Amino acid sequence: MVTGRTARRRVLRISLPAGPTSGNQSDAAMDARADLLAAEEPLGIRIGGQAVNLTMRTPGDDVDLAAGFLVSEGIVASAGDIVSIKICSGAKCEHNGDGEDHSGAGNIADVTLRPGLRVRPEVRRNFMTTSACGVCGKASIEDLRVPRRFDLFADQTRISPAILATLPDTLRTAQRVFESTGGLHAAGVFASDGRLLAVREDVGRHNAVDKVVGWALRDDRLPLAGCVLLVSGRASFELVQKAVLAGIPMLAAVSAPSSLAVELAEDAGLTLVGFLRGGSMNVYTGGDRIG
Numbered sequence: 001m002v003t004g005r006t007a008r009r010r011v012l013r014i015s016l017p018a019g020p021t022s023g024n025q026s027d028a029a030m031d032a033r034a035d036l037l038a039a040e041e042p043l044g045i046r047i048g049g050q051a052v053n054l055t056m057r058t059p060g061d062d063v064d065l066a067a068g069f070l071v072s073e074g075i076v077a078s079a080g081d082i083v084s085i086k087i088c089s090g091a092k093c094e095h096n097g098d099g100e101d102h103s104g105a106g107n108i109a110d111v112t113l114r115p116g117l118r119v120r121p122e123v124r125r126n127f128m129t130t131s132a133c134g135v136c137g138k139a140s141i142e143d144l145r146v147p148r149r150f151d152l153f154a155d156q157t158r159i160s161p162a163i164l165a166t167l168p169d170t171l172r173t174a175q176r177v178f179e180s181t182g183g184l185h186a187a188g189v190f191a192s193d194g195r196l197l198a199v200r201e202d203v204g205r206h207n208a209v210d211k212v213v214g215w216a217l218r219d220d221r222l223p224l225a226g227c228v229l230l231v232s233g234r235a236s237f238e239l240v241q242k243a244v245l246a247g248i249p250m251l252a253a254v255s256a257p258s259s260l261a262v263e264l265a266e267d268a269g270l271t272l273v274g275f276l277r278g279g280s281m282n283v284y285t286g287g288d289r290i291g
Contacts, residue, residue: 004039005060005201011035038184040203044108045069047119058184058202059107061211062087065202066109067218068210072242074146075119079220083112150223150247152269157226157249158289163194165279167230168254174199175232187212189248190228197227205233206242213246223247230254235274237261244268250289252276257284 013031038058045053045066057065063085070076088108113119171188174196187208188199200211209231216224228250229243235257241264243251251265252273262284265272271286283290 005058007037007039008034009037038203041107045111046108047075047111047113049110052119055204055207057204057207061200061215062107062109064200064211064214064218065207066111066214068212068214068242070111071213071217071222071245072146072206072210072238073120074149074245076113076117076217077149078222079217081114081117082217083114085112086110146241146245148244148268150225150244152244152247152249155225155247155249155269156289157192158291159192159228159250161281161290163192164228164252164273164276164281164290166194167228167252168276170194170196171199171230171232175201184208186232188230189216189224190230192226192228205231205236206238208232209239209242213242216246225249228252230276234258235261235272237264240264240268240270240272244270250286252281 015029175186184201185205189197202208229248230252234255235253237260240261250271257274266285271289272284274282
């Protein structure tokens with residue numbers, strides 16, 4: 001049964017005793033019990049009645065997710081660019097545009113932009129965006145790079161390694177749904193003094209980042225100058241680009257970055273930190289901001 005961000009399901013729990021076993025079934029303890037799973041459902045995003053994306057996400061903070069998606073696609077840069085974002089059931093949403101109808105496919109985020117704001121044709125995805133891929137559906141390599149609005153080179157933020165080292169534990173403590181399911185990524189925005197400003201969770205890393213960027217947009221905080229974005233997994237090209245488009249000068253990840261992520265970070269003036277675990281970290285670009 002799905003209830004918001006989690007789903008309850010019966011599972012068979014099998015536990016082997018510690019130490020050597022004979023390999024017999026009798027060695028294992030078996031217990032049927034209820035388990036909580038992280039929910040994953042589709043969300044369609046429409047602009048002016050036209051479908052532009054269908055993404056798999058964890059329900060919750062859907063308005064933030066839609067707003068963050070608009071920032072990540074270079075469509076908007078401030079809260080004033082959006083007139084409204086309405087969430088409705090796919091079965092009840094009226095379809096007035098010329099694009100594909102998402103009716104019956106979960107929920108719909110119906111976006112109205114300010115008059116005169118145009119959407120680039122390449123923004124419309126060709127197929128569903130999975131929870132594992134935030135750039136699926138892009139038609140060409142050229143479409144991957146979105147024009148930047150903020151100058152990260154002008155951001156002179158500095159943060160100490162000691163403060164950076166505390167961020168993963170702070171983020172982990174704030175992951176309420178992960179605590180009960182163990183199946184969600186998280187993205188958190190921190191001030192340079194280590195204060196957690198916002199955290200969002202999702203089955204997809206890119207969705208978690210879009211949700212926290214959407215929060216910042218709707219709270220009129222963009223660009224997020226002087227802040228650090230921490231992600232619970234690896235640092236991919238798409239996550240670096242989302243940070244750059246949100247005007248965040250520093251991205252830290254508990255796992256590894258990709259080669260293209262490092263190239264984009266260096267080109268954009270972003271400080272990129274990987275393997276942020278315990279008291280150690282690797283600084284790949286923008287090391288002058290740390291110290």
